[in-house]
Amino acid sequence: MPRSLNLRQIEAFAAVIAAGTITEAAQMLDRSQSAVTRLIQELEAELGYKLLHRNGPRITPTERGVLFHVEVERHLVGLRHLRDRAEAIGRDERPAIEVVAIAALAVGILPQALARLAEGEMPRQVHLRSASAEQLAQSVAARTADLGVSSLPVSSPELTLHWSAEAPCVAVLRQDDPLAAEGVVQLRQLTGRRLIATGNPYRLRRRVDDALREAGVAPQAVIDANTSLAAMGAVRAGLGVALIEPVTPASFPLEGVVYRPVDADIPFAWGMVTAMGRPVPAAIRSLMAEIAVVSAATIRGLRSLGVEEDAVGPR
Structure with missing residues (x-):
């Protein structure tokens, strides 16, 4: 069982996957190639299995390496989120928010809703990313995202559905x-x-x-x-x-x-979810309200399936 994984090992592995070579990963991290190689070797030794195939200068992940990289990405996103929130607290600012949406909603509805937020409602740091409905549900349930805007159904006892609507394809x-x-x-x-x-x-x-x-x-x-x-x-x-x-x-x-x-x-349904039992930040409440407004104004034939008043009520 791994006992001493450290952030440098994790960052080295993520950089190698992103860059494709030890040389480029070392440049990204401002470390020597030998240092990056050593960190990867230590990580593999600690895990007890190979993460990378080495073919000359090119590096490709093993099957286990691909699965591990998914967890690494989630871990690093959480750390970035934590860092941004800590810095916001130190500056007495509104905390950063993390919003994850399926691609259909991330490219249009969500940016328009963000643009409608009133002066002072938009945090200094907003993290917006696209993911599949399944990945989105995992992120929100794990509390690495504050809000998920997803196609439905999203069935999880760890999520609260605040607002939903449908419209024909x-x-x-x-x-x-x-x-x-x-x-x-x-x-x-x-x-x-x-x-x-x-x-x-x-x-x-x-x-x-x-x-x-x-x-x-x-x-x-x-x-x-x-x-x-x-x-x-x-x-x-x-x-x-x-x-x-x-x-x-x-x-x-x-x-x-x-x-x-x-x-x-042919109905397409979507809605907004947060982690069950987690207080909804004021910025997220405002954003949910704007998403509902933009959706109604943009989509022909939209039918609201329900609004939870305390989450997306009148402003």
């Missing part, structure tokens, strides 16, 4: 696509077309597939994208028609593409 098309002239795209019109959709089969993708099946639509081919923005880029390149959540095209429009409602209600 849309079709995204190139501006010169014949279907762009339609007020509403009928799913049957996608028969024989290449479909672009987000790939997680356990979340929105399942509802998209079910709706196509019920409409008797068989796409000619399918491109899976891990984000809606990537799907929109594929549409702009002429690769097909996307069926995606409505938040990204409405809040982060991409030149050359348009979005249209479809004749099937």
Whole structure:
């Protein structure tokens, strides 16, 4: 069992993974190559397994190294968060906040909501990062993030859901696509077309597939994208028609593409979560209120699924 892991070892490992070579990692850390090599060797000896494959100057993580790096990233994020909060306390400032959101909400809704915060409500340090819904739930439950803005469901007894809403998915098309002239795209019109959709089969993708099946639509081919923005880029390149959540095209429009409602209600739900039992900072309360306002003003067909008054009440 590891007994004496230290921060220098952890930082050396993270730097090597980021840089890909001992030489570049040493430059990043302002240490000698031999010092970095020694720290990695000590870390591997302490853990009892190899973290890196060495092939000449290039370094790649082992399978265990990849898994360990996930934990290292989480650890370092927590340390940065702690440092920023400690410095804010020393300056008698509002504490730093950490917000994690799925990509669809991180690129549009969340920045707009932050921009609406009143003078004095925005902390000096704001950490905004994108993550999958599963990673987001882990971060908020572990209290390395103050607020999560996620697609639903997010089922965890360690989380409190403060506000949620849903809106129907849309079709995204190139501006010169014949279907762009339609007020509403009928799913049957996608028969024989290449479909672009987000790939997680356990979340929105399942509802998209079910709706196509019920409409008797068989796409000619399918491109899976891990984000809606990537799907929109594929549409702009002429690769097909996307069926995606409505938040990204409405809040982060991409030149050359348009979005249209479809004749099937394929709901996309999202909401805001914090750690169960943790006091919600004033800045987070204000931000949640603005997220609700921006969502309602931006997304056509939005249906509020509920607001917890003490979390996102009138300001």
